[in-house]
Amino acid sequence: MTEEEKKELRDFIQSEIGRLKESIGLAKNTVQPVAPDNAIGRLTRMEAINSKSINEATLNSAKIKLGRLEKALRDLEEPDFGICVRCEEPIPFGRLMILPESTVCVKCIEG
Ligand SMILES: [Zn+2]
Numbered sequence: 001m002t003e004e005e006k007k008e009l010r011d012f013i014q015s016e017i018g019r020l021k022e023s024i025g026l027a028k029n030t031v032q033p034v035a036p037d038n039a040i041g042r043l044t045r046m047e048a049i050n051s052k053s054i055n056e057a058t059l060n061s062a063k064i065k066l067g068r069l070e071k072a073l074r075d076l077e078e079p080d081f082g083i084c085v086r087c088e089e090p091i092p093f094g095r096l097m098i099l100p101e102s103t104v105c106v107k108c109i110e111g
Helices: 003-030 045-075 095-099 106-110
Strands: none
Touching: 003 045, 045 095
């Protein structure tokens, strides 16, 4: 990976982290306990509970993704970043731009 590619990838990861933190912040506001006399517009309590569990699922997956991206950002400085852990070939830059947390190349995932 060239220095330019690395910089591009770092910028990308940082913007993704920013975006995730923002959506985690928004989701947190909606994951508050549902009070019995809840009056969120026209939502019934059941609907409020349903939307709460959806938000919790979104929040959890966002947190997992955030953790992976933060790790990728740290690993980016390691000399073996972007190297497939199985075949030790470089992972194509295009793949890293889609999934920066990739540790195996497409060939090894499929194989
Ligand atoms: Zn591989």
